[in-house]
Amino acid sequence: MNGTGTEFMKKKTLEGARIPKAASYKIEIDRDRITRRIRKSNWSQHLFSLSTVFALLVLGILLYRIGIQSVGWINWNFLTGKLSIFPEKAGIYGAILGSVWLMLIVVPVTLVLGVATAIYLEEYANKGRVQAFIKINISNLASVPSVIFGLLGLSVFGRMLNLGSSILAGGLTMSLLVLPIVVVASQEALKAVPGFLREASYAMGADKWTTIRKVVLPVALPGILTGSILALSRAIGETAPLVVLGIPTLILKFPQSVMDDFTVLPIQIYYWTLDTVLTPEYANLAAATILVLLFVLFVMNSAAIIIRNKFQKRF
C-alpha cells in the first residue's frame, strides 16, 4: 500500500503535474472499528427495546396484582350490595349507580357543547382572531390540571349556584374537564369530511345548516363518537375534581335525582385505599373495584375501536 502510494506520487511529480494533497492520504479500513460500531448499535437496540418491555412488564404486574387481590371478592353481593363498614358485606352498587348518573349529565352536556364548538370552529368561524383565540383557549384548557377544575366546580357550581356536592355539580364540573377532548376529536372528524360532499349539497340548493345537519354530521359521526367515548372514559376514571367538590365518604342512600349526593367508582377506590391502614381487607375491596372500573374502561375503549374501524368511511 505504502509503496504504491509513493510511487504514484513520484510519477506525478516527474511529469511535473501538481497533485492535490488529498491524494497522498491512505484510506484505511479498520474492520475492528466497524465491527465495534455495529455491535454497539445492536446492543443499544436491545437496551432501547428494554424500556418498552419495561412498560409492558409494569402493565402486566399491575393487572396481575389487582387480579390476585380481588380474587374471591368480586361476587354478586359485591356488585349489587350497599356499602358497609364490614369488608365482607360491602358492595359497590351505589358507586356504580353514581357513575351511571354522572354519565347521564356528562354525555349530553359534552356532546352538545363539544360538537357545537367544533362545528363553529370548523364550519362557521372566519379564519381570524376569534377562531385563533378559541383554539388557543381550548388547547390551554386541555392542559389545566384536573384539581383546578375541582376548585372551579366548588366555587361556581357548588357554592355560587348552590348545588353542593350533588350529581349535577359533579357532572357539570366533569363535563368542562373533558370538553377539550370532545372538541378536538370532533374538529378532526369534521375536517376529514371531503369538500365535494358539501359542494354537492350546496349545488342541490341546500343551505349551510341543512348541509351540516344532513351531510357533514352523518359522515363525521363515527369520528365524533370515537372521540367522545374516549373522553367519557376519562371522565369515568377521574377522581381529583370530585374529591375537591367534597363528595362524601360514606353514602348509604342510593341517588334518586340529579340533586342527590353520590359517590363514584374512583372515589370509592380512593377512600378504601386510604383506609387500608385500619382495615387491611379494604385493599382487596379497592382492588376489586379497580377491576370493575378497568372492565368498564375496556368495554368503552373496545366500543370506540369497533366504531372507528367499522363505520368510519374513507374518501
Add this chain to the structure above:
Amino acid sequence: MEKDIRVRQIIQKNISEKSRFADRIMPVFFFLMASVSVLTTFGIVATLTTDAVKFFQAVPLREVFSTRLSPLSATPSFGILPLINGTIFTSLIAMVVAVPMGLAAAIYLSQFATEKMRKVLKPVMEVLAGIPTIVYGFFAYSFVTPLLMRLLPGLGAKNVISPGIVMGIMIIPLVASLSEDAMNAVPNIMREGALGLGSTKLEVALKVVIPAAISGIMSSIVLAISRAIGETMIVTIASGSSKNFSFDITQSMQTMTGYIVEFTSGDAASGTTGYYSLYAVGLLLFAFTLLMNQMAHHISRKYREEY
C-alpha cells in the same frame, strides 16, 4: 326538459322560510356554545384570583414564603415552600424515570422496531396512558412502596420515591408518543443519507434523528413536567400529607395538589383563611402549568427545523 323543472322545484322547496330561519339562527347558537370554553377559562382565572386575593390580604407575604405550614393549628401559618418542595421532588423523580424511558421507547419505536412489534407495543402504551391515576395511586401505595421498603430499610409507608417512580411510569407514554411523532416527522432522506454514508442505526438515531427532532422532544419533556406538577391522586395517596420542609425523599412530603385535595375533603369552612389558601395554591399551580405549556408551544415553534 321535464327533469330540469323538477330540479328547480326541489331547490325552491329546499329554500323554504323555515330552513332559512334555522340557517340564520344556528351560527349564533354555535358561537354561544363555543364561547362556553372561553367562559370556562375566564371562570377559572376569576374564581382563583378573587379568593387568592383574599388570602394574600389576610396573610403577609413573608409568611407565605416561609417554610412553616400548619393551616389547622391554633396559630395557623401558611408557608407555601413545603408544598413547592414536595411538588419539585415528586416531579423530579418522575422525570428521572419518564424522560430516559420515554425517549428510549420513542427511539426504539421509530428507529428499530419492526412493523409487527410496533403493532403490539403502541396499543400497550395507549393502555398505560388510559389507566386512571387513582389506579396508579393504589398500585404505588400497595405494591411499589412495600417493594421499595424491602430494598431500602427506613423508607416511610408514605414517601416521595414510590409515587415519583409510579408517576414517571404513568408519563412514559406521553413522552414516548410525542417524541416518536417528532422523530417520525424527520424526513427519510436524511436517514437514508446517513445510512448511505455508512452510519449504523444507532448513529443515525443519535446524530441525525434526535438533533433534527430536538424541538419536539424538548416540548414533550416540558409537557411531561407540567403533567407531573398537576398530577394529584398518585401523590395524594402515596406521598402523604407531611407539611414539614425537608429534603428527605424517603419520608412523606405534601405536594400542592395533595394540599388542595386534603384540605377540601376535610372541613374547609367557606370564608376562612384556610379555605382561601386553597385558591392561592390553585392559582400558583395554574400559573405553573400554563407557563409550562406556553413554553412547550414556544419551543416546538421556535426551534423547529423545517425540511
